[in-house]
Every structure is written in C-alpha cells, then in structure tokens.
Amino acid sequence: xxxxxxxxxxxxxxxxxxxxxxxxxxxxxxxxxxLGDAVLVISPTYKDYIGHLFCIEPDKIHVFSNASxxxxxxxxxxxxxxxxxxxxxxxMKGKGVLELINGVRKLREKGLNIKLMLLGxxxxxxxxxxxxxxxxxxxxxxxxxxxxTNVCIIPFPKHIHYEYSRPIKLFxxxxxxxxxxxxxxxxxxxxxxxxxxxxxxxxxxxxFEQIELLYHHPELVKILGNNGRxxxxxxxxxxxxxxxxxxxxxxxxxx
Numbered sequence: 001x002x003x004x005x006x007x008x009x010x011x012x013x014x015x016x017x018x019x020x021x022x023x024x025x026x027x028x029x030x031x032x033x034x035l036g037d038a039v040l041v042i043s044p045t046y047k048d049y050i051g052h053l054f055c056i057e058p059d060k061i062h063v064f065s066n067a068s069x070x071x072x073x074x075x076x077x078x079x080x081x082x083x084x085x086x087x088x089x090x091x092m093k094g095k096g097v098l099e100l101i102n103g104v105r106k107l108r109e110k111g112l113n114i115k116l117m118l119l120g121x122x123x124x125x126x127x128x129x130x131x132x133x134x135x136x137x138x139x140x141x142x143x144x145x146x147x148x149t150n151v152c153i154i155p156f157p158k159h160i161h162y163e164y165s166r167p168i169k170l171f172x173x174x175x176x177x178x179x180x181x182x183x184x185x186x187x188x189x190x191x192x193x194x195x196x197x198x199x200x201x202x203x204x205x206x207x208f209e210q211i212e213l214l215y216h217h218p219e220l221v222k223i224l225g226n227n228g229r230x231x232x233x234x235x236x237x238x239x240x241x242x243x244x245x246x247x248x249x250x251x252x253x254x255x
Contacts, residue, residue, distance in 0.1 A: 001041055001050065003161070004028065011161035014094045029054055038252050040064040040245075043187045046164035062248050067236040068171035072140075075177030075229050076147035077222065083112070083215050086149040086178075088119040088142060088169050091126060091134075096155030096183070096204075101127065103208040112215055119145060146176035150221055151214050154182035155207065163187070171236045173198075174228030179221055181210050195235075197228030 005024045006017050017024075032039055032054050039061045041047050047061045085104055091097045097118065104116045108131060118126065118134045119142060126134050137145060146152075152173035156162040163186045170188055173180045180198030182188045189200040199214075201207035214221050 001032070001039055004050070007159075007161040011159040012092045012094045032056060036060075038062060038248065040248070042066050042166045043164050045186050049160070049164050064241065064245055064248070065236065066166045066168045066171060067238045067241045068168070068175040068232050070175050070229070070232050070237050073143045073146065073172055073175040075175070075225070077177070078147075079150055079218055079221060080148050082115050083151075084115045084117055084149045085151055085153055085211060086117045086119065086145065086173075087153045087155065088137075088145075088172070089167070090120045091118060091122045094157065094159070096157050097126075099157075099204050100153060100155045101132065103204055104131075104211070107208055107212060107215075110212075112212065114211075114215065117145060117149060142172070143176065146173070146178060149176075149178055150218075151211060152176070152178045152180050153207070153211075154180060154185075154188055155204070156183060156185055156188075158183070158185075166191070171232055174236065175232040177222075177225035177229040179214060179224035180228065181207055181214075183207060191231075191236075195227055195231040196224065197231060198224055 005028070006021060009017055032050070039050070039056065041050065041061060041063060042065055044063055047063055050056060051058055051061055087097065087100060089095065101116065104114055107114050114131070116132045118132065119137045121136050122134060126132065154167065154170060165185070166187050170180060170191065174197050180192055182192060182198065182200060184200050184202055192198040192200050199210040201210050
C-alpha cells in the first residue's frame, strides 16, 4: 500500500475531500482486512498510521522501504560551475514547488548566482525565467541531470501524507551523491539525520538559509553527498529490498 487515496489527494490539491471519504475508507478497509493476507508499507510511521486508522494488528503490516538503483545512478564528483538546485517530481500545487521558486529568486536577489532545475510534469504555472529550467524527463535520463546539480530539494509542506512518506526521489538524490535539503518531515528527516546525507530545515526560510550555506561550502556538498551514496549502496537499494520482500513472501507462504 504505497499511498492512501484520501491523504494523497488532499496533500496534492490542498483541499479536503468530503463526498468520497466514506467510499474510499470502505474500499481500503476491504482490501486491508478481507482481501489482504499481509500489508506492505513504505515506512514505520506509515505502519503506525494505518494500523491505528484501520485497527490492523502490527504483525500483519510489513515495512518495505522505497530505495534506488546505485548501479544505474552513478555519482559524479565534479560539481557544476553555476550552483544548481534540483527538484525532481510532479509540479503540483501542494508539493511546495512555488515556495521553492520564490525562495531561490530571493537568493538570486541577494547576489547568489543560482539556477533552479525542475524535472517533472507541470501541473501548476511555473514562471518563465532564464534561471529556471523545466522539463519532463524520463527516469532513465534523469541521472544525467543529477550530475549538473549541486544540491537536491524536497520542499513538501506539512501534511500527514508527507510525514509518513519515503519518496523515491530521496534515495535517487542520495545515489547521485548529492546532499538533500528537506523540510522537517518525519521519515525523510530521520533518514537525513541518521546517515548525515543532507540538512533538515525547520521552515521554508530556513531551507533557503541552508541552500545559501551549501552555496558557500562546496566541500560540505561533497561530504554530505558521499554519505548518501554510501547509505544507498549498503541499505537503500532495490536489490537488497527484493531479498527482504522474498523473505516476507516465504514467511507468509509457510503459515
């Protein structure tokens, strides 16, 4: 169960869903309690959330984290001459993208030579300015753009959907050996802190202060980025996760 319908829609649209709330919850309940022998979720926080929401026994819920492909996403130690901030993902209203754009604009107004790269489908209006690059890039081609980046951003605002989320982009950023700056969302911040692979910001204003910090300290960019790469190689890679999934299936099959 990767995403809960109501939580996802409300996070992406920044609007409450009322008319579809009961049918959506009923469908989830049927799948989780009647049709499913086990439930796979992407984080411990997600496990606690749906366990409490749907009254599911903890033993029925297994954590199967998102990860990355370190064999496909190769790190590049050469940082671009113009400091470039990257966000990869859909450009929906509720993703914090417009706040990211406005923040980078303010940094440029302070005299910092910064570019912004947005790789994802455009759902909200993005201003056409020479320092903003916007494109919808197929997954297999995105690693080329990581090499042209100094720091990667997760600007998700406060919402339960983002609190329990472990977005794939987090681990792809880490695989590319680029530091991650994220707002203080539970699961993302725990990974950043544990593996020292980026910086957790307490607000959007703080996020842009941290971007400015890395702007002036390229050596820190490399240290944090390399820490993330090591974590993906040893922990957050799909090959390792497949083995974990195999163990879960074998355990369930033997019951």
